Amino acid sequence: MKNYQQALHDADALCQNKPLWPKGHYVKAQALSGLGRTEEALKEFLYCVALNPEWSLMKKEAQKIMCEMFFPAFENVHDSLTAPFSSRTRLKPAFLSSLNTVEDGSAAGCSEDTVFRLTKALSQEPDVLRSTNSSLSHNVLDLHFEDNKKSLGTILSSLPGPRLKRKLSSDLTDLQSLDVPNKIPKKDGDTVLENSATSALRGIPAVLVDASDFECSLCMRLFYEPVTTPCGHTFCLKCLERCLDHNPYCPLCKEKLSEFLASRTYKKTILTEELIVRYLPEELSERKKVYEEEMKELSNLNEDVPIFVCTMAFPTIPCPLHVFEPRYRLMIRRCMETGTKQFGMCLADELKGFADYGCMLEIRDVKFFPDGRSVVDTVGVRRFKVLNHGQRDGYNTANIEYLEDKKVEGAEYEELVHLHDSVYDQAVAWFTSLKDNMKAQILNHFGSMPGKESEPQSNPSGPAWYWWLLAVLPLENRAQLAILAMTSLKDRLIAIRRVLIFVTRKRPR
Structure with a gap:
């Protein structure tokens, strides 16, 4: 009927009439537990274990209530979401069941060994819950541990029989040898016990650890x-x-x-x-x-390079990505873990899976969302040619070689500089002629057009303004890919000049 107060009154009378009857103390313990008087309930459960060491149900009840007292349960996860995955952990059922293993054949030994093995496990609570970067949590947990240890000592010392106190003293010295300094004060005569406990711990056979x-x-x-x-x-x-x-x-x-x-x-x-x-x-x-x-294998930026099959990317040009597929989540995380922070970007190809040319992207920032999606801020770094297509864990990979422009000298260089300046002026004129709303959209997405460089061949991939213009111009991806694959800056400038002439000329009415 869950009338715990009346049940406690009846159980008190029963224990007075039959003080050595385990079931009477069991009823009293249940009533106390229902009233929230946990320490008193634990005392009664331990009485039951002491009176009937073979009563396995009582051992489990005692173990359960000890865990509730000394290991705050973390049961309601959503109320404890103040910090991400912490280092705290709860006892597993297999561990609790192992505490029932009896080494001493005597009846009294069964109950005591069970209780004190659990006591030893509970004493390590601060190590389980300790956070590496919070000095405040250290003090709070240490105080919590000391209070619980005193409560346990008070309960156990009230149990009948002189062996409990001696066993507790020995067991507490065991804890001092487990790198928990200043947690448990030493008593007179504990030196011999401490030495024996320490030697026992050091002598644990390696075969017991699997x-x-x-x-x-x-x-x-x-x-x-x-x-x-x-x-x-x-x-x-x-x-x-x-x-x-x-x-x-x-x-x-x-x-x-x-x-x-x-x-x-x-x-x-x-x-x-x-x-x-x-x-x-x-x-x-x-x-x-x-x-x-x-x-090391994942860090190689020439062999088995991860490939993101999506859109066109160009050197020096930002390329924000929305990542939601599991395979690409794994790929992006591996790029971050290895420290390279780079992966390739290629267009899709119906026959080969992805195109033979692409651009390496470098991750500048990643923003994660609760559902696992992420927005990855990247920028183009280098162009490459695909030598072999492959796969790893669901995403595409490739063996690649990087592309660099062929440098020219003498008269060819002077001609290249003249062509470079001419196409740049033509590009500025085209962009200036655009409507304000279109210019605003371009600037918002790609940023401002880079300035003209004094040395066109200073960058292995050519001037930055060229790639900005190629990304902005209304060209199909296949046309952009053909220009990306060129290793002659002169050929690329001629190609982009043809495009500018086409988009700026007046169409007939």
């Missing part, structure tokens, strides 16, 4: 840069990001994570990473080697 316990459930390899989602699941950072490219949900429990896609400020799970460094250094070294080889 690399499979630290495997990512997505790539089935050792965690590399582990991050934990708010729903409590840990993955490699790159694996999680790749899953979020396709949908904004946790890969395991399908918890919605879209609110974190916009910020992209993931934090590593420090405890998991430190455990791997300490107990699995060889496996971590091998995993790091594989990762570095992958990054």
Whole structure:
């Protein structure tokens, strides 16, 4: 009937009449829990365990309430979205069930070992929840830990039997050896216990630590840069990001994570990473080697260069992109991770997939949205010719060679300078003759026309004003592509002069 106050009154009377009957204390514990008196409820659950060590249900109840007391649950994800993926994690069911493993065959030993193994796990709460860049969080968590430790000590010390206090003292000294300084004050006579605890920890057999316990459930390899989602699941950072490219949900429990896609400020799970460094250094070294080889392969800007098949791009000209396909999300992220921040842009081709000529783009900025889409601000860098077409993880790649203009000297150079100046003046005259609204649109999208350069051959791809004009002129993409592929500045100037003459001449009525 959920009348907890009356239930507590009845349970008190029952415990007075039958103080050694476990079920009486169980009823009292449930009533106290219903009233929100958590510490008193835990005390009664522990009484049940002490009176009947074989009662597995009571052990689970005690473990559950301990977790609620010492590990604030993070259950309501949407109320805790003040920070992106943090380093906190909750206990897994497999871990809780492992706490029921009994090493001591005696009845009293069962209950005590269970309680104190959990106590040891709980003592590491600050390491689980600690943030690397917040000194305030350190102080708050340390205070929280101290209060919880005192509460637990008070509860356990009230249980019958002298062994509990001695066991607790020994167990607390174990915690001091786990790199948690100044958390637990030492008592007289603890030196011998501390030394034995320290030596016991140092003597943990390596066979007890299995690399499979630290495997990512997505790539089935050792965690590399582990991050934990708010729903409590840990993955490699790159694996999680790749899953979020396709949908904004946790890969395991399908918890919605879209609110974190916009910020992209993931934090590593420090405890998991430190455990791997300490107990699995060889496996971590091998995993790091594989990762570095992958990054080296992705950093090559001549072989297997990522290709974005979309529109025409030109050197020095901005090219904003709206990225929404999962394959291109992966491609853009890899360009950022490798540090190259570059990829190729090509026109689509019905037969080959994409054209044989294109332009390298450099990423200047990326803005992410909660649904995973992004707007990428890029600018053209260099022209290239495609040697081989390929694919990687869904997006196109190519082996390329870069194009440079053939330089001329002597009389040919003087002729080139004269042609360059003439076409530039013709281009300025055409742009000036446009209507104001059309000029405003061009300036808003492409910016102002670059000035004339004193040395036309100073840039391997030619003067910047030329590419600005080619992007602005009303030409079909195929015509633009043919001009982009030219390696003679003179030929390109002649081609653009013909276009200017065509667009400026008066049409017959």
